[in-house]
Amino acid sequence: MRRADRLFLLIHALRGRRSAITAQRLAQELGVSLRTVYRDVADLQRSGVPIEGEAGVGYLLRKGSDIPPLMFTPDELEALVVGTRFVRAFGGNRLGREAAAALLKIEAVLPPELRERSDRTRIFAPEVDRLENSGLIDDLHAAVTSALVLRMNYRDNDSRTTAREIEPLCLAFWGGSWTLGAWCRLRGDFRNFRPDRIVDYAPTGETFVETRERGLAAYMKAVQG
Known part of the structure; x- marks a missing residue:
């Protein structure tokens, strides 16, 4: 920091x-x-x-040096607190840290009654040992953001491992599992990959440029049928 x-x-x-x-x-x-x-x-x-x-x-x-409180309703504040807890638990290490910092800024300028409401929120997302804490989601997110071509060994449903080069386009969280949406150069088509089936991975050093046929909009159209 x-x-x-x-x-x-x-x-x-x-x-x-x-x-x-x-x-x-x-x-x-x-x-x-x-x-x-x-x-x-x-x-x-x-x-x-x-x-x-x-x-x-x-x-x-010192008293008198405060700034005006943020104008959140109790329900808006609860949504922010719960959302932050979920990001800290499931969003990967980097986004988890930033979510905690954002919530700290919000709570610091709340009036006492709203801060107490924040403390009373009873929806939790415990930060236990899971895939998101391994650094994998952070690395995949960085690859998506920077348009980095990844080389990986991937295990399919039948436990067969194949070498892939992919152009990662997005990450999706399904309430318990993640998928990585990408253009697969081996298959010449869009594919969804489960991060927990990635055996190993590394950037190739190459970046890619999204096109109409192989970009995020085309991927979303393909997966939506």
Whole structure:
């Protein structure tokens, strides 16, 4: 995380709070060390940010330095909280971190009654050991975003493994399983691949350019029948 982003998140974590937040909790929420929190707080105080408190006690922004709360209804807020929990559990490591950071920014500027509603939300998506935590979804997402040709060994329904070169176009989550939509150069057609059946994979170093016949719009038309 860039230092500027970290300082921004630290300020947002302090905004709108009636009681001090400990350095330990700030470190956990930001994913940094206690030493980093102490150093960042001291730097912000020296630059004029009205942070009160001290190490071992906790920190908060001086009264009157808050910004107006975001205007969410309770149901809108619950949707954001639940959505963030699902992204953290199923969206891969990178998007999970960014979702947590986004929720931290939102909750930091909520009025107390809405923050309490956020804490009471009883829909959870536990972050247990699963495919999304392996880094595979992050890598496939990066390949889709950067239009990277992938070479992989893929296991089919009959446990036969074939070597493929694919042009990855999109990822889809089906509430328990993922599919990777791609143009398969071996088959000369669109195919859906299950990430859990990818034996191994690597970028070829080649990028591809989507065309009318082999791009995302053509893929969506093909899979929709």
